[in-house]
Amino acid sequence: MGIDIKTIQHLLELKNLGYFKNSSSVCEIGSQELHIKKNDLKELFEYASLPVNLIDKYPNMDIWPGQPRCSSKHLYKTLGFDKYQSIDINSEHGAIKHDLNIPFEDKSKFNKFDLVTDFGSCEHVFNVAECYKTIHKLTKPGGYIIINQEVVKGNGYFAFDKGILHGMAAANNYKIICTYYVITPGTKTKDGSLHTYLIPMAESLFNSIDFAKIRSVGVYALFQKQDDSDYKFPYQGSLMNEKYNHAGFNRIYFKDPLSYAYIPSANLITEEINFKILIKEFFRRLLNRIKF
Helix, strand or coil: CEECHHHHHHHHHHHHCCCCCCCCEEEEECCCEECCCHHHHHHHHHHCCCCHHHHHHCCCCCCCCCCCCCECHHHHHHCCCCEEEEECCCCHHHCECCCCCCCCCCHHHCCCEEEEEEECCHHHCCCHHHHHHHHHHHEEEEEEEEEEEEEECCCCCCCCCHHHHHHHHHHHCCEEEEEEEEEECCCECCCCCECCEEEECCHHHHHCCCHHHCCEEEEEEEEECCCCCCCCCCCCCCHHHHHHCCCCCCEEEECCCCCCEEEECCCCCCCCCCHHHHHHHHHHHHHHHHHC
């Protein structure tokens, strides 16, 4: 399990856009590692205006894809996440040893993390719904959830698609920051890192892919948790409305060619009226009319 080029690019972009300015804690599902060559990571740091010399302190960056590898916690520290935690049955890189098939019950970790990630871990857990319930528990209200899973040519129990992402968001009132398809063509950079790309989640783009020429296709989403409600399982079709009395909260559901995506609805904001000022303005205008 690892964080590749497109994921690092996205994390750096989110930092530069200010999404992480008040964030200091992250929890990853899976003992994640950096799957990128050192020179490629330095190039990304240059683009993001981060000190390149920090990478020289990352352990084992010259070894990948050999073993041992560099834990992703070093990258998160550079991004300002001083409190790092991961959960994995293998307990590697200091991860909390836990079988994700069963409920995670350490309440001291509930609603505590600014960012919780699933970079290809939950697909390997047969009770995958319990995984996402755990992610929900760990994320604090206002915190972010990143999910990256395989659609085609994955190596886990499940093949995901956009429907499961949108369903989780609708059922749990997650704000959808962005969703993408992930394309891994199988080519490499000049330094040897695998190319991976985020593209808009549109059916027309998906149908244009030549699956014989690619290594894999995945889905990728960034959500924001809005409140501390218990996790709700999504339902398809009219069942969502029957179970939760809504059809997607503040999302408008457009079908292709605009793509299957929840678009934030407009919010009507009513400001409190100061009646004293309103009355004074009324008489001021009235007097001006009388003068003429």
